[in-house]
Amino acid sequence: MGVINVTPDSFSDGGLCASTEDALRHAACLIEQGADWLDIGGESSRPGSMPVDMAEELRRVIPVVEALSSMDVPVSVDTSKPEVMRAAIRAGAAMINDVNALRAAGALEAVAAGGVSACLMHMQGEPGSMQADPRYDDVVAEVKGFLRQRLDAALAAGIQRDRLAIDPGFGFGKTHDHNIKLLRHLDRFSDLGVPVLVGLSRKAILGKMTGRNVGDRLHASVAAALMAVIKGAGIVRVHDVKATRDALAVYNAVNS
Ligand code: 9MG
Numbered sequence: 001m002g003v004i005n006v007t008p009d010s011f012s013d014g015g016l017c018a019s020t021e022d023a024l025r026h027a028a029c030l031i032e033q034g035a036d037w038l039d040i041g042g043e044s045s046r047p048g049s050m051p052v053d054m055a056e057e058l059r060r061v062i063p064v065v066e067a068l069s070s071m072d073v074p075v076s077v078d079t080s081k082p083e084v085m086r087a088a089i090r091a092g093a094a095m096i097n098d099v100n101a102l103r104a105a106g107a108l109e110a111v112a113a114g115g116v117s118a119c120l121m122h123m124q125g126e127p128g129s130m131q132a133d134p135r136y137d138d139v140v141a142e143v144k145g146f147l148r149q150r151l152d153a154a155l156a157a158g159i160q161r162d163r164l165a166i167d168p169g170f171g172f173g174k175t176h177d178h179n180i181k182l183l184r185h186l187d188r189f190s191d192l193g194v195p196v197l198v199g200l201s202r203k204a205i206l207g208k209m210t211g212r213n214v215g216d217r218l219h220a221s222v223a224a225a226l227m228a229v230i231k232g233a234g235i236v237r238v239h240d241v242k243a244t245r246d247a248l249a250v251y252n253a254v255n256s
Contacts, residue, residue, distance in 0.1 A: 001035065001036065001037040001038070001039050001076065001197070001235055001236065001237045001238065002027075002030030002031075002033070002035035002037070002038050002039065002238065002239070002241045003039050003041075003201065003237060003238065003239050004017055004023050004026055004027055004030070004038055004039065004040050004041070004064070005017060005041050005044065006018070006020075006023045006040060006041065006042045006060040006061055006064055007041065007042060007043065007044045007052075007060070013239060020063045020064055020067070023040070023064045024064065024067055024068070027064070027068055027071075030241050031071065031073050033241035033242035033245065034241055034242065034245045035073060035241045036073065036074075037073065037074055037075070037076050037095070037235070038068060038073055038074075038075050038076065039075075039076045039077075039078050039097055039237055040061055040064050040065055040068075040075060040076070040077050040078065040093075041061070041077070041078030041079070041097075042056070042057040042058075042059075042060035042061035042078075042079070042084075043057050043078075043079065043080075044127075045078075045099050045127045045172070046127065047127060047130060047131040047171070047204075048127070048128060048131070049127045049128065050128060051127075051128075054081055054083055054084060057079065057081065057084050058083075058084060058087055061077060061079070061084065061088060062087050062088065062091050065077060065088050065091040065092055065093050066091045066092065068092070069091060069092025069093075070092075074094035074095065075092065075093050075094060075095075076093065076094065076095035076096070076097045076117075076119070077093045077095070077096055077097065078097040078098075078099070079096065079097075079098065080098050080099060080100035080103075080104055080107070081104065081107075082104055082105070082106035082107045082109070082110040085098075085107060085110040085111060085114070086110050086114065089110070089111075089114035089116050093116060094116055094117060095116055095117040095118060095119065096110075096111050096114075096116060096117070096118045096119070097118075097119040097121070097197075097237075098118060098119065098120065098121065099121045099123050099127075099169065099172060100121070100123060101120040101121055101122065101123070101146075101147075101150040102118060102120060102150065102153070102154060103150075108153060108154060108157035108159070109157060111154075111157075111159055112154075112157045112158040112159050116163065117163040117164065117165070118154060118159060118163065118164055118165070119164075119165040119166070119167055119197050119235075120147060120150045120151065120154060120164065120165070120166050120167065121166075121167040121168075121169045121172065121197075122143045122146050122147055122166075122167065122168050122169040122172065123169050123172035123173050124136075124172065124173025124174070125173045127172075130172055130173035131171075131173070134173045134174050134175055134178060136178060139174065139178040139181050139182060140181060140182060140185045140188055143168050143169070143182065144188060144189060144192070147166045147168070147189070147192060148192060150166075151164060151166065151192060151194065161193065161194060164194045165194055165195045165196070165197045165234070165235060166189060166192055166194055166195075166196055166197070167196065167197040167198065167199065168182045168186070168189065168196075168198070170182065170183070170198065170199060170200050170203060170205060171203045171204060171205060176205060176208050179205045180205070183200070183224070183227060183228065183231065184231075186198070186228060186231035186232055186233065187231045187232045189232065190232040195233075195234035195235055196232055196233045196234055196235075197233065197234070197235040197236075197237060198225070198228040198233040198235070198236050198237065199236075199237035199238075200221065200224040200225065200228060200236075201217075201221045201224070201225065201236075201237065201238040201239045201240065201244075202214055202217045202221050202239055203217075205224075206220035206221060206224060218240050218243060221238060221239070221240060221243075221244070222240065222243050222244055222247045223247075225238055225244045225247065225248070226244075226247045226248065226251060229248060229251065230251070236248075
C-alpha cells in the first residue's frame, strides 16, 4: 500500500503532495512502482499534529479520490471523520483506513452503509498527546484485546469479515519498547482471522534503531516491512513501493 499524504505537515513527506496535481503525479509514480493500494490522507496523524477541519480535509482528499477512481488500483482513505468517509466512498474509495478504528459516532454506520472495506487501527490517546506517556501492562495482549473488540463492533454493525483488516498502530501511543514488542510478537494477531496491516515506513522507531533521520530510512523501512510480512502482515503501508516490492519478491520466491 503506497502512501499519499495530501498535507503540508506529515512527518516524512509533508508538502510533497500539497496540491491535487502533485498528489496525482505521485499516485502515478506509486502505481508504476507496483502499488496494490493507494492510501490517501488529508490530515496528518503524526505525534503532536493538530486536527484539520472537515472542509479542509474534504478539499484536500476528495478531488484526488475522484481522479483515481477510474484507475485499476483501489484507493483507501485515511480518515477518522464519518462525513469524510461518506464523501470518500461516494467518490470511489474502496477502503477506509481509520487510525481511530471507527470509534467516532457514525463511523461504523458510514462504512457499513457504503459497503466498503475498513482497516481498524489501535491508538492509545490521540495524535496531539499520544506520545507523552504511553503505558501498558502487556502491550501485545492489550492491543490485541482492543482490536478484537473493534472487530466485534464492526461485525455487529454489518461490515463483513472479509472487508476488515486490523493494525497494531506502530508509533501511535507506544514507546520504543512497546513498538519492538509488537513487532516481535506480530504473529499473535493472525488468529483474529483478518489481514494484518502494518505501517512502519520511515517511522521514528527506525530512526532510533539506526540513528538515521527521516529522509534516510529507506533501508530500515524495507527491512521492517519484510520483517512484518515474515511475522504475518498481509498488507504493508509504505512510502517506498519499489524497494519494498523487490524485497518481498525475493522473500516470496524463496518462501513459495
Ligand atoms: C495513516 N497512518 C499513519 N501510520 C499508519 C499506520 O501505521 N497504519 C495505518 N493503518 N495507517 C497509518
